[in-house]
Amino acid sequence: MVSRTTDDYIKMVTAGCAAVCEPAFWAGFDRSSAQGFYDYFCQLTEHEPKRAAKFGLPHFTWLCINPKESEDVKLAEDVLAIIPQFLDKPNVLGIGEIGLNKNSRNELKVLEMHVDLAARHNQLILVHTPHLEDKLKGTKLIIDVLKNDKRIQPERCIIDHVEEHTAKLAHDAGFWAGMTLYPETKCTAARAIDILEYYGTDRIWMNSACDWGISVPLAVPYAALEMRKRGYSADWIDKVVYQNPIAFMKQSPRFNLPES
C-alpha cells in the first residue's frame, strides 16, 4: 500500500476488507543500498500500519529483498542481515514475497538464503512466482528449493500468483496456493473461480494487488461478486475470500484481527 493513496484505503474498508497484508516489494526501481531497505522496512512496520489504522484497517506485512533485486547477491546478503531486527514487530507475518523473477542462479541463491532465514526464525513464507513465460519453470525451481530444505513445512508456505498451469504443482506438493487478481496479467476473477472448480477450496486463496502498476485493490471483493453470479453460496465465498486467508495467516502468532 506504500504506493497507493488513502482513497484506496477508504474503498477497501467500504467494501468490507478486514485487513491488509503487504509483502515487501520491488519499488519500480532498484534501491541503491541496504540502508534504503532499512528505511523501507521501517515504513512497512511503523508508518504504514499507522496510516492504515486511520481508516480502521489492520495492517500486516512480510519482509525480504524482492526477487527483482536478487541478482546482486552482496546487496541481498546485507539486506538479509538487517531483517531479523524487524521480525518481532507486531505486524510482521513472515518472510516474503521471496521467490524468483528471471530464474537466474543468483536469484536461486538468494531464495535459498531467504528460506534459511525463515527456517531459523520459524517464520511463515510468502512466495512470488515469476511472470508470464518464466512462471512455469520458476514455480518448479521454487518448489524444489522448498522441498529440499527439510526444516520447511509446506503448510506454512503459500506459493502466490498461481495460474492454470502451476496451481496443481503447488497444491500437490502440499503448499498453499495464492491466485493474484490483475486486470492484464496473472489471473482474472472468472479464471480464478475456474481454478477453484478444478482443484477445490482447500489450501487456496485469492488476493488483490495494490502496487505501483495497473492493479485493482478491490479485485477480491469484485471476485466475490463474480462468485455470486456463478451461483456460489455465501458460505463457499466466505471460505475462499475470508476464512482461508485467516487459516493460513493465523499460523503466525502476530496475526490477530479485532473482534467485529
Add this chain to the structure above:
Amino acid sequence: MNKQQLMDLYFLDARARLIDIAAFLDRIERAEGTEDFRMVAFRKAVGVLSAGNKQKAREVLMSFSDPTDKPIEKAHSKGACGAWPGEVKS
C-alpha cells in the same frame, strides 16, 4: 452452473475478446516488418483453442512457457515479454 447459464453469463464477453484477437492478427498482418517469436507462440496458442483438450487455458499458458528446467546464468533484465524466445546464450 449448466452450459446455458454459463453462455448467458460469459458469451458476449468471450465474443468481444475473440474479435479483439482477430483484429489484433489483422493489425499485425497489415503492418510492415517481420513477426518475431512472440507471434509464433501466439499462433500456436490460438491453435489450442480449436483442439479437443479439456484444459485449454492451461495448454495456452504452457505453449507460452519456458520448457527448460535449469536456472539461467544471469538475469539481464527484470521484465517478461509473454513468450519464451528460446535458449539464449549468456
